[in-house]
Amino acid sequence: MENRKLSLDFEVPRPSRRDLLRQCGQVALGVAGTGLLAPAQQAPQEVTYPFKTWQLNGQDAYIFADPGTKTYYRTTTGAPQVRMSKNLVDWTAPITMLTNPPEDQRWFSTEMPWACEMHTYKGKYYIFYTRHNGTKIVAKSELATETNPYSVWQTENARATVIAVADSPQGPFTGLDNSRPATDPRFMTLDGTFIVDQEGPWLVYCHEWVQKIDGGIEAIPLTPDLRAAAGHPILLCRGSEASWRRRAKEYTQGTAPAINATQSAPYVTDGCEVCRTPNGSLLMIWTGPGGRYSYDEVQAISRSGRVRGPWEQVYREPFMYGNRGHGNLFRTFEGQDMLVVMNRSAQGGKANGNHSEYYEVEISDEGVRVVKHRDDLDGQVGLQFDTKTPPDLYLPPNLVLDATSPAGAAVTYTATAHAWRQGPVPLKASHNSGSTFVIGTTTVACRAEDNAGNLAEESFTVHVKGAGEQIADQLALVQLARPKSEKFKDALNAAQSRLEAGDKAGVRKQLNAFRQLVRAESAKALSVSLTNKLLANAERIAAVIGS
Amino acid sequence: MFHDVQTISVRYNPFLQEASTMRLPKIPLQDPYVLVDQATQTYFLYVDASSSRESSVAVYQSKNLRDWTGPTKVYTVPNGGWADPCGGATAPEVHLHAGQYFLFTTLRNKKTIIAAAQQAPPRATGTSIWQNQTARSTVIAVADSPLGPFVTTEASSRITDRSLMTLDGTLHTDPDGTPWMVFAQDWVQKIDAVIAAVKLKPDLTEPAAAPIWLFNGAQAPWYLDPQTGAPPGKPPANDLQFVPYAVFAPQVYLTPGRRLVMLWSGYRRHFTEFVQTQATSKTGNIAGPWEQLAPILTGNRGHGMIFEAFDGRMMMILHNHHDQPSASRAELHEVAITEEGVKVQRHRGDLDGVAG
Numbered sequence: 001m002e003n004r005k006l007s008l009d010f011e012v013p014r015p016s017r018r019d020l021l022r023q024c025g026q027v028a029l030g031v032a033g034t035g036l037l038a039p040a041q042q043a044p045q046e047v048t049y050p051f052k053t054w055q056l057n058g059q060d061a062y063i064f065a066d067p068g069t070k071t072y073y074r075t076t077t078g079a080p081q082v083r084m085s086k087n088l089v090d091w092t093a094p095i096t097m098l099t100n101p102p103e104d105q106r107w108f109s110t111e112m113p114w115a116c117e118m119h120t121y122k123g124k125y126y127i128f129y130t131r132h133n134g135t136k137i138v139a140k141s142e143l144a145t146e147t148n149p150y151s152v153w154q155t156e157n158a159r160a161t162v163i164a165v166a167d168s169p170q171g172p173f174t175g176l177d178n179s180r181p182a183t184d185p186r187f188m189t190l191d192g193t194f195i196v197d198q199e200g201p202w203l204v205y206c207h208e209w210v211q212k213i214d215g216g217i218e219a220i221p222l223t224p225d226l227r228a229a230a231g232h233p234i235l236l237c238r239g240s241e242a243s244w245r246r247r248a249k250e251y252t253q254g255t256a257p258a259i260n261a262t263q264s265a266p267y268v269t270d271g272c273e274v275c276r277t278p279n280g281s282l283l284m285i286w287t288g289p290g291g292r293y294s295y296d297e298v299q300a301i302s303r304s305g306r307v308r309g310p311w312e313q314v315y316r317e318p319f320m321y322g323n324r325g326h327g328n329l330f331r332t333f334e335g336q337d338m339l340v341v342m343n344r345s346a347q348g349g350k351a352n353g354n355h356s357e358y359y360e361v362e363i364s365d366e367g368v369r370v371v372k373h374r375d376d377l378d379g380q381v382g383l384q385f386d387t388k389t390p391p392d393l394y395l396p397p398n399l400v401l402d403a404t405s406p407a408g409a410a411v412t413y414t415a416t417a418h419a420w421r422q423g424p425v426p427l428k429a430s431h432n433s434g435s436t437f438v439i440g441t442t443t444v445a446c447r448a449e450d451n452a453g454n455l456a457e458e459s460f461t462v463h464v465k466g467a468g469e470q471i472a473d474q475l476a477l478v479q480l481a482r483p484k485s486e487k488f489k490d491a492l493n494a495a496q497s498r499l500e501a502g503d504k505a506g507v508r509k510q511l512n513a514f515r516q517l518v519r520a521e522s523a524k525a526l527s528v529s530l531t532n533k534l535l536a537n538a539e540r541i542a543a544v545i546g547s
Numbered sequence: 548m549f550h551d552v553q554t555i556s557v558r559y560n561p562f563l564q565e566a567s568t569m570r571l572p573k574i575p576l577q578d579p580y581v582l583v584d585q586a587t588q589t590y591f592l593y594v595d596a597s598s599s600r601e602s603s604v605a606v607y608q609s610k611n612l613r614d615w616t617g618p619t620k621v622y623t624v625p626n627g628g629w630a631d632p633c634g635g636a637t638a639p640e641v642h643l644h645a646g647q648y649f650l651f652t653t654l655r656n657k658k659t660i661i662a663a664a665q666q667a668p669p670r671a672t673g674t675s676i677w678q679n680q681t682a683r684s685t686v687i688a689v690a691d692s693p694l695g696p697f698v699t700t701e702a703s704s705r706i707t708d709r710s711l712m713t714l715d716g717t718l719h720t721d722p723d724g725t726p727w728m729v730f731a732q733d734w735v736q737k738i739d740a741v742i743a744a745v746k747l748k749p750d751l752t753e754p755a756a757a758p759i760w761l762f763n764g765a766q767a768p769w770y771l772d773p774q775t776g777a778p779p780g781k782p783p784a785n786d787l788q789f790v791p792y793a794v795f796a797p798q799v800y801l802t803p804g805r806r807l808v809m810l811w812s813g814y815r816r817h818f819t820e821f822v823q824t825q826a827t828s829k830t831g832n833i834a835g836p837w838e839q840l841a842p843i844l845t846g847n848r849g850h851g852m853i854f855e856a857f858d859g860r861m862m863m864i865l866h867n868h869h870d871q872p873s874a875s876r877a878e879l880h881e882v883a884i885t886e887e888g889v890k891v892q893r894h895r896g897d898l899d900g901v902a903g
Contacts, residue, residue: 138786143666144678150790150818153677186786211788213738214765218784233784235776240739240765240792248835251760259732259758261661261710263676264739267765396805396831400722412804414829463723480643482586527588527857 049090051083054349054379056091058342058356060191060271063088064118065330066169072330073169075116080129082118082170088332088358088377097127097171098164106178107158107185109133115271117328118169119194121201125166126226127173128203130190131181133158138186138211156211158185161192161203163226176227183220183233187211191326194226195274195282195307201226202307204236204284206269215239215269217286219307236311239267242288242298243315247420249392250291265290271297271326279365280305287325288318295344296321299367314367317420320359322383329363337361339368343380350379357382366423390456391419391448393427398461402473402537406546408438408464417448417456425450431462439466439544467507467544471496474537478518483525487517495541504545511538568614571877572900574607578715578796578850579864579877580640582648584693588857591693592864592877593639595652596620602632604639604652606694612856612879612898621695622650622688628704629682630654638685638796640852641693642718644726648690649751650697651728653714654704656682661710661736680736682709685716685728687751702753706745712736715850718751719744719799719833726751727833729761729799729809734791740764742797742811744833761809761837764792767824768839769815778817790818796850804886805831808840810863812849815842821869823849825888840888844880847871853882853889863889867901876901 059077066073072085081094100110108131116129136158144151160181164173182203183189192205200221207216216238221231244250245267251258270287277283282302289295296318302309320327320341327341339359346355358374359382373382396413403409412434417427430445431437441463449455465473471492478488491514498506515538522531574594582591589608592615596605602624607617622639624632634655642649659682686704688697706728707713716730726747734740745758770776770783777783798810807828815822824842828835844851844865851865863882868874879895896902 139788141666143664145664146678150788152788184786187784188786207784211786214789214792216784220784232782235771235783238765238770238789240763245763246766246836248760257757258760259707259711259741259743259745261680261708261712261736263662264737267739394830394832394836397721397725397833398723399805399831400724401805414806414831416830480585481588527585529583529855529857529859530585532859 047084047092049085049092051091051093052350052379053089053091053358053377054346054351054355056083056356058344058346058354060115060326061340061342061356062115062117062328063330063338063340064120064169065333066120067333069169070333071169073118075118075127075129077114077116078112080113080116080127080173084170088338095170097166098173098175101175101178106175107131107133107136107180108160108162108178109135113162115191115326117193117273120169121194121196121226125169125173126194127164127166128161128192128194129164130159130192131162138188153213154210156188156208159188159190159208160185161189161205163192163203165226176225182222182227182229187233189218191271193273197282197305197307199306199308200224200230203229204272204274204307206272206286209239209266209268212238214267217269217272217284234308236284236307236309237269237286237300237313239269239288241300241313242267242290242296242318243313244291244293244296244298244318245288246313246315247392252291271328273328274307275329275363276305277301277363277365281365282307283363283365283367284311285319285327285329285368287327289325293318293321294323295325297325297327297341297368301365301367303365315418316367316423317389319368319370320383324357324383329361329368337363338374339370346380348381349375355380359383385421387421387452388454389420390454391417391425391450393417393446393448393456393458395446395458395460398463400463400465402470402540403439403464403466403544404540405543408436410434411437411462411464413444413462415444415446415460417446419448419450419454421452422450437462437464439464467541468496468499470537470541470544471499474514474534474541477530477537478526478534481526481530483521485525488514491517499545504547507545508542511542514538568616570614570900571879571898574615574877575873575875576877577866577869577872577875578638579866580638580852581854581862581864582641582643582693583854583857584643590854590856591641592617593621593641593650594618595635595637595639597624597633597635599633602630602634602636602654604636604650604697606641612862612895619694621690621693622652622697624654625699628654628699629656629659629684629709630686630704631656631658638715638850640717643693644718644720644751645749648693648695648697649718650688650690650695651685651716651718652688653683653685653716661712677738678735680712683712683714683733683735684709685713685730687716687728689751700752703751706747706754707758713743715796717796717798721833722805722831724749728754729797729833730758731794731797731811734764734793737791739792740794742794742809742837759834761833761835762826762839764794764813766837766839767792767813767815768841769822775815775820779819781817787817790814793818796852798852799833800853800884800889801831802827802884802886806886807831807833808884808888809837810843810851810853810889812851815845819870820845821847821849823851823863823865827888843882843889843891848878853884862895863891 083091114130138156166173188208188211209215220233272286297320323344360372362369495510592607604622605618607615639652661680688699712733732741742761746755795812823844847869881892
């Protein structure tokens with residue numbers, strides 16, 4: 001992601017290593033040669049939790065709820081450290097989870113790691129975090145020209161998710177394979193996460209917009225020990241698929257008109273996380289920033305329950321926005337599904353800046369529904385959802401069509417309504433599709449209401465042409481052939497004047513005469529296609545006249 | 548078109564025009580468009596007839612879609628306008644509207660730079676200009692006859708704002724007669740190109756409102772497809788930068804059930820295969836929402852349009868060999884316009900002279 005502001009967890013005033021150990025209640029059992037803490041083999045005595053959530057930097061914060069220890073573990077972007085909490089508010093000082101292996105044993109540099117997250121699998125604990133190497137150039141940028149229009153836009157360097165394992169969530173973690181990432185080393189990827197489906201374990205990751213322009217979310221099957229790829233990567237979706245980009249009302253850039261000269265910004269994908277719905281579907285939340293939502297969270301669902309999808313973007317407003325994103329979902333020890341999300345510009349709460357926010361959520365096959373902000377846990381103001389947006393109505397244009405009988409015409413049309421926060425909602429119309437519209441102009445009033453009571457009302461008109469208008473159209477149609485003879489025109493004009501006189505039999509007689517003239521000239525003065533239309537129209541006009 | 552302007556050496560020869568007929572394989576072209584004229588029961592096939600000396604549109608005529616005469620020059624890009632008189636006149640099409648004939652064609656001026664290319668600095672946020680953007684717009688010219696001469700006005704050569712690179716404009720008319728120009732905004736300018744529409748004044752000489760967005764090239768239905776969404780020999784998840792999402796040649800038709808179906812063209816397989824694809828607006832509203840459907844014809848064919856032949860059959864004309872412009876010829880296919888989109892019924896090799 002662009003312009004990561006790397007103010008780091010360890011920049012928070014932190015205690016000395018000795019204090020830290022004391023706080024964690026651990027005897028200083030260094031693991032020989034690693035400089036790392038030993039796993040918490042003994043029950044911590046005097047663990048203290050001196051940090052509140054709002055005192056911590058929220059960059060890409062991830063919370064892992066460990067059922068074994070009934071402890072929440074919090075990891076972030078920055079040095080690989082973990083904090084613990086029993087209540088999501090009060091946190092320990094950071095504990096270093098691992099250190100870099102020697103330079104000749106790793107593909108990555110010491111540059112700041114990103115987006116550390118923790119998972120448990122088959123009795124072990126794993127962290128997934130993003131490492132880089134700015135000196136390993138994958139591709140160099142070059143200026144595009146007309147003859148080389150698909151040039152490399154930006155210089156690409158090594159970046160990928162590294163997986164490390166430990167017996168305890170506190171570490172020490174050991175990289176499974178520091179010599180190369182599980183993904184193709186030419187892939188510039190980030191924010192890898194973990195999910196298991198019937199095929200086995202998967203690494204799901206974001207493919208950098210820096211490399212793709214249209215960033216991707218991809219997945220690669222892992223070997224049972226998570227050490228390496230067990231198959232080819234697959235593409236789940238692209239940044240361009242973020243739901244809001246498909247809504248015409250969002251297609252603007254600031255105050256610019258919808259159609260403007262500005263080159264499209266790259267489509268960023270960030271912070272993918274996958275969970276399972278109660279129905280067994282896979283739900284993926286991801287950050288698809290841009291537009292008026294700034295940094296935001298959107299979602300996609302795989303109703304097959306498989307990572308291979310097919311993935312369907314949930315066509316709704318981002319469920320988090322306003323510079324919020326890169327969240328993750330977890331379940332509290334009380335059984336509440338919870339979203340922790342990064343607010344990159346928190347204001348008005350207990351601390352301004354980049355901080356975590358907590359929301360209670362409901363997870364279903366409809367997607368994530370945000371139920372309640374937990375300011376008691378995060379000390380922030382939280383997202384004030386715009387609940388005033390009325391549903392979008394998608395109506396036909398004003399329709400103009402021909403009557404087919406004296407009663408008018410049966411008119412079918414398609415009109416739908418979609419509540420942007422909620423999904424499809426029923427549309428009520430004053431005249432249903434398929435009903436008979438009388439000759440003349442009818443206004444069809446449409447309305448739809450969302451759960452919050454917002455009402456959208458719009459209308460379109462249906463103009464049903466009577467016999468007189470249809471005779472006039474027929475005249476215009478036959479004139480397209482510029483016939484040398486006036487006989488077509490004369491017959492239709494006669495029909496029109498009989499109609500005005502209320503002489504139905506006279507109209508029919510003239511229409512019959514017209515039909516005979518047309519048939520006689522078919523494939524001569526009149527093309528077959530025009531003849532067919534004129535005859536069908538004449539028959540329809542006769543039906544509109546009635547008996 | 549992303550190709551440089553194709554130059555077809557065509558000279559107007561009035562004697563030749565009357566004297567001989569030719570079959571479509573003799574007519575190199577891209578972006579074919581057929582106007583069906585009921586008055587003369589003649590098909591008019593418009594092509595870009597630009598040479599290195601001038602840019603023009605010419606027309607071929609046929610009574611049967613098989614044997615053609617021409618070309619007859621119907622429009623020349625004038626000196627003194629914004630467009631380069633030698634810059635080409637691509638994707639010409641002619642519509643009969645309110646008793647007059649309107650030519651839509653796309654002109655260019657590579658000397659007028661809208662934005663100059665800049666190399667992106669490291670970790671740029673994408674505001675750098677990927678490549679030079681130069682003047683390119685669809686103009687509308689009017690005539691009393693399908694044979695022209697077509698003329699533009701100052702306003703009608705500026706339907707879209709001069710800051711926009713637009714192309715392949717076409718006419719769509721609402722059921723109540725409201726005219727729109729539906730057009731593509733170039734991938735050269737947007738990277739993810741756009742199909743847009745601008746409401747026109749009734750005489751088609753100027754816009755009546757700001758353009759609206761219909762959809763983006765990234766919405767094409769094939770990008771996640773393991774077979775067609777990726778570069779040849781690569782899976783959709785690969786290390787290559789996406790090529791731009793190009794869109795060309797919108798053409799809008801009404802289905803019997805009053806939906807709209809839009810033909811448009813783009814590239815699959817990492818810009819290596821041009822295809823004729825389609826989208827639908829189930830409301831029948833040009834504003835959409837637009838839903839993408841499966842491509843109609845593939846294999847470097849595209850930029851097609853549909854017309855009703857004099858025998859009542861619906862025909863689609865499009866060009867082939869898109870990857871090899873000098874080999875591009877017209878193909879004719881019988882089609883049906885259904886509620887589920889356009890279906891090809893059969894290729895008319897007897898008419899277009901193209902094998903297979």
